[in-house]
Amino acid sequence: METDAVETETAEAADTEFVRHAAGAVIRRAGASDADAVAGVWLRSFTAALPEVRRAHTDEEVRAWFQEVVVPGRAGHETWVAAVDGTVVGMMVLNGTELDQLYLDPHWRGRGIGDRLVHLAKRHRRNGLALWTFQVNAPARRFYERHGFVAAEHTDGRGNEEREPDVRYVWRP
DSSP, X not given: OGGGGEEEEOOSSGGGOEEXXXXXXXXXXXXXXXXXXXXXXXXXXXXXXOTTSOOSSOXXXXXXXXXXXXXXXXXXXXXXXXXXXXXXXEEEEEETTEEEEEEEOGGGTTSSHHHHHHHHHHHHOTTOEEEEEETTOHHHHHHHHHTTOEEEEEOOSTTSTTOOOEEXXXXXX
16 A cells, blocks of 8 residues: 555655655655756656657756746745655646646656655645646556546647647546
8 A cells, every 4th residue: 555655754844844655765845956857857757758749848948947936936836856866756846736747757657656746745735636637648647547536627728838638637535
C-alpha cells in the first residue's frame, strides 16, 4: 500500500515539510535554487511525453517562468520537488485547488514518484483537486484516472496556449 512506504516528517511550516520514501526520493517544497532543475524536468518530460504537441514557449521562456513566477510562489503557485540523491527528478505545482503541473524526468517514470506527488496533493487539498491534460496524453490520462480523477470536460484546445485539445479532470474525496 502506498502509505506504508511513506514516512512524513512535518516541520513547523508547510514549506519545510519533507516526505521520505523507501526508494530514496525526498519530496519537499522547492526553493529558489531549484528553479532551473524544475524547468529542466518540465522541458525533458514535455518533450518525451508530447513530441507531437507544439510548445507555446521557448526553453528560455519556460526557464524564466519557473525562475521568476512558479518557484518563488507568485500568483499562488506552490511548487514541490522530488529529489533523489539531491537531484530533482520530479516536480508538482499546486495553485489553489488546481494541480497545475506534474512532471517527472522521463527516466524516473514508473517508479512511484508520481503516485507520491498525487498523494501529497490530495493531502494538501483535502476538499478536491482539478487539472487539465492534453487529450493525446493517454499515459497521463490513465495515471489520473487510476488516482480517482474523473474527466469532467473535453475541449478543442482553443483555451490553451498550445491550441491542443484537452480534458479537465476533477477529484473529490
